[in-house]
Every structure is written in structure tokens, then in C-alpha cells.
Amino acid sequence: MPAERLSVVVTRRLPDSVETRMKELFEVELSAEDAKMSREQLVDAMKRADVLVPCVTDRIDASMLAQAGERLKLIANYGAGVDHIDVSSARQRGVLVANTPGVVTEDTADMTMALILAVTRRIPEGLAHMQSGDWQGWAPTAFMGHRIGGKRLGILGMGRIGQAVARRARAFGMQIHYHNRKKLHPDIEAEFEATYWESLDQMVSRMDVISVNCPHTPSTFHLLNARRLQMMKPEAVIVNTSRGEVIDENALTRALRAGDLGGAGLDVFEHGAEINPRLRAQKNVVLLPHMGSATVEGRVEMGEKVLINIKTFADGHRPPDLVVPAMV
Known part of the structure; x- marks a missing residue:
């Protein structure tokens, strides 16, 4: 049998x-x-x-x-x-x-780059304007964003996905920085020309874009808290395709509403589908329904x-x- x-x-x-x-x-x-x-x-x-x-x-x-x-x-x-x-x-x-x-390493890394571009180049704003039917044609100062070439990308968590993000970002001309539990092997650092920061505080204060690619554990809960968000440059952008709990979402919402950050691209949220309506209302925020591996x-x-x-x-x-x- x-x-x-x-x-x-x-x-x-x-x-x-x-x-x-x-x-x-x-x-x-x-x-x-x-x-x-x-x-x-x-x-x-x-x-x-x-x-x-x-x-x-x-x-x-x-x-x-x-x-x-x-x-x-x-x-x-x-x-x-x-x-x-x-x-x-x-x-x-x-x-x-x-x-x-x-x-899902490659898929999530693709989505990370998509969010970086969407926020920095104001793609959703342009799309909404076109769908409204209000567009009257090109204008020299309309929808001006920022180029990402030459900008500093700080990757929080340099595992499989973090490295895949670094590979893509290098192709766009970004400078790679990272914070990780352990420093990478010199050969891997050389591949990305990556700079390691043992101090997360020091890294976040100097980056143009922060990409969250670490897992959610007790040690990473609210790793990007109100204090660290205040350290970031006012034009800096945060992108998260990992776990929502890594960012203090209420503190992020306050920083964005106060104009202390340039924008955010989020595919994951601290409280799942219960998203702060004030965060949802921000024009410089791109929110996606956990599509990283989709x-x-x-x-x-x-x-x-x-x-x-x-x-x-x-x-x-x-x-x-x-x-x-x-x-x-």
C-alpha cells in the first residue's frame, strides 16, 4: 500500500x-x-x-x-x-x-529602484495631472524633480536584496553606502565601490536616499525613529520595500508634513493595511500595496x-x- x-x-x-x-x-x-x-x-x-x-x-x-x-x-x-x-x-x-x-531578490530590487525614481522624479504627480485632463503642455519649471546620478544612496541592510539594489543603483550612477550588522567582504565592497558605516546615525545624516532592505527583528524595530529621521537632510528621500516596522510611521508622517524630508516611497507599512491617512495625503509620498514580489x-x-x-x-x-x- x-x-x-x-x-x-x-x-x-x-x-x-x-x-x-x-x-x-x-x-x-x-x-x-x-x-x-x-x-x-x-x-x-x-x-x-x-x-x-x-x-x-x-x-x-x-x-x-x-x-x-x-x-x-x-x-x-x-x-x-x-x-x-x-x-x-x-x-x-x-x-x-x-x-x-x-x-524575490531581483523583483524587490527592481521595485526599490522604481520607487526611488517615482519619488525623486515626481512620477505619480505627473500621472495624476495627466489623468485629470488639466495638462496644458510643457512648461520650463513644471514638475521639476531631482536626478539620482551622483547622489548618495544609503542601504540599510546589505544582504541579497540590498546588494541587488546596489548593483542597479550603480548603473544609475549613484554612490553606494551601507549599514549592516557586519562589514562585507572587501571583494563585495569593491564590486559596488561601497562605503561601510558602522554608525547608522552618521550614515543617515549624509545620504540623499535611504533604502530600507533589512528584515524586521526586535533589533530593527523603529530603527529609523524620530531622532534619526530628524538627522536626515531636508531634501532626502526614504524608500522601504522590506518591512514597515523598521520605520516609525507616525514620526515619518510628521517629518514629511513639516517639510523636514524630501519624500518617501513605501511598499510596506507598520500597521499593515491600516495606513495613516495623513501619510496617504502627502503629495511627495508614493504608496504601493506590498507589490515588491508581485x-x-x-x-x-x-x-x-x-x-x-x-x-x-x-x-x-x-x-x-x-x-x-x-x-x-
């Missing part, structure tokens, strides 16, 4: 090709409505599944894991970030956590990594993208 197939619960809709392959390999419960699960629904899903496939919208804390029972053995996250999962509590209960690293190719690759993690686990081996608490 064939071995009993793993029971897998998927919390949100995934690309059709991924869902089809999951049905072929496992006993799968798919999400027909693609609606965010409540805490109670997530706990119930963990009680009846061998494997849970959540995503960034599913916050799984210690109290929920305590109610999960003994059946759950693997959380195969659809996405690279796992700050929404209490990885330490999961491991203490014998539940492995896997993710999908490296898949390419067909990237989302399919994420699903393929999830499939490999589950299949490897089902075969009795360690998932290739296993997350351990020390990594978080």
Missing part, C-alpha cells in the same frame, strides 16, 4: 500551477475565498494539518501554537520573511519552519520552493530552506 499522504492546509490562493502540483502530491485543503484567516481559523487549520502553508498576512504566535495540538509538524511559509511566525516557540513544540529565500515568475518560484520543502520533509529529510531561531 502507498504511504499515507501528508495533510496540507494553504491559507491563501496561490498560482494555479502551484496549487495543481500540490493536489497531485498531497492531501490539500486550498483557500477558495483567498481571505485572510482569523486567529481561530488558523488555530483550527493547525489542528487538522500535518503541514500549514501560511504567508505574511498570517500572524502565528506562541499562544496559537500552544493550541495547535500534536499533528502539526511543519510550517512551510510562502515567502522569505518569517517575522510573523514565532519560530522559537514552533521549534520548542517540535514544529519545523521553512521559508522561500532568494526568490511578478508571475517570482510567485511561481516561491510556490515551487514551498513544494520542495514539503516534499523533502515528506520523504523524511530536512527541508532545504529550514529556518532556525538563530537566523531570525
Whole structure:
């Protein structure tokens, strides 16, 4: 007799090709409505599944894991970030956590550059003006922004995505600076002609553009707080395609409203979909609905990594993208 197939619960809709392959390999419960699960629904899903496939919208804390029972053995996250999962509590209960690293690096770096250009060149303002039908033709002083060539880009977090951003920014003629937990290998620094700043305070006060590319951890929460935002040059721009919690969003809103910053481009927000309406009203702010990884190719690759993690686990081996608490 064939071995009993793993029971897998998927919390949100995934690309059709991924869902089809999951049905072929496992006993799968798919999400027909693609609606965010409540805490109670997530706990119930963990009680009846061998494997849970959540995503960034599913916050799984210690109290929920305590109610999960003994059946759950693997959380195969659809996405690279796992700050929404209490990885330490999961491991203490014998539940492995896997993710999908490296898949969205290029897509997120592309979006970072798009936001830098959108804010500095006032693209959304121009687009809105054209859509309003009010445009009367070219004018010498209309919609003047700033060029990015020759400007200093400060990258906060020089991992895979930070380096991909640096590679693109160099092609635009930007000067690369970075702050990281550890200084990069000299060969990597040489590739980008990058300048390392051990002091984040010193870096932010000198940059024209700050790009947030670090994960959300207890040590990075509000890393860009009111004090550091006040250090920035009044014409400086902040772009965030990582995690909203890294920036104190209320402090950022106050700085922008006071004219203490040149602008911001945000793809992620501190409180998820609950965005400060005063921030939304700023003309020099570009807000996107967490689109950094939203390419067909990237989302399919994420699903393929999830499939490999589950299949490897089902075969009795360690998932290739296993997350351990020390990594978080």
C-alpha cells in the first residue's frame, strides 16, 4: 500500500500551477475565498494539518501554537520573511519552519529602484495631472524633480536584496553606502565601490536616499525613529520595500508634513493595511500595496520552493530552506 499522504492546509490562493502540483502530491485543503484567516481559523487549520502553508498576512504566535495540538509538524511559509511566525516557540513544540529565500531578490530590487525614481522624479504627480485632463503642455519649471546620478544612496541592510539594489543603483550612477550588522567582504565592497558605516546615525545624516532592505527583528524595530529621521537632510528621500516596522510611521508622517524630508516611497507599512491617512495625503509620498514580489515568475518560484520543502520533509529529510531561531 502507498504511504499515507501528508495533510496540507494553504491559507491563501496561490498560482494555479502551484496549487495543481500540490493536489497531485498531497492531501490539500486550498483557500477558495483567498481571505485572510482569523486567529481561530488558523488555530483550527493547525489542528487538522500535518503541514500549514501560511504567508505574511498570517500572524502565528506562541499562544496559537500552544493550541495547535500534536499533528502539526511543519510550517512551510510562502515567502522569505518569517517575522510573523514565532519560530522559537514552533521549534520548542517540535514544529519545523521553512521559508522561500532568494526568490524575490531581483523583483524587490527592481521595485526599490522604481520607487526611488517615482519619488525623486515626481512620477505619480505627473500621472495624476495627466489623468485629470488639466495638462496644458510643457512648461520650463513644471514638475521639476531631482536626478539620482551622483547622489548618495544609503542601504540599510546589505544582504541579497540590498546588494541587488546596489548593483542597479550603480548603473544609475549613484554612490553606494551601507549599514549592516557586519562589514562585507572587501571583494563585495569593491564590486559596488561601497562605503561601510558602522554608525547608522552618521550614515543617515549624509545620504540623499535611504533604502530600507533589512528584515524586521526586535533589533530593527523603529530603527529609523524620530531622532534619526530628524538627522536626515531636508531634501532626502526614504524608500522601504522590506518591512514597515523598521520605520516609525507616525514620526515619518510628521517629518514629511513639516517639510523636514524630501519624500518617501513605501511598499510596506507598520500597521499593515491600516495606513495613516495623513501619510496617504502627502503629495511627495508614493504608496504601493506590498507589490515588491508581485511578478508571475517570482510567485511561481516561491510556490515551487514551498513544494520542495514539503516534499523533502515528506520523504523524511530536512527541508532545504529550514529556518532556525538563530537566523531570525
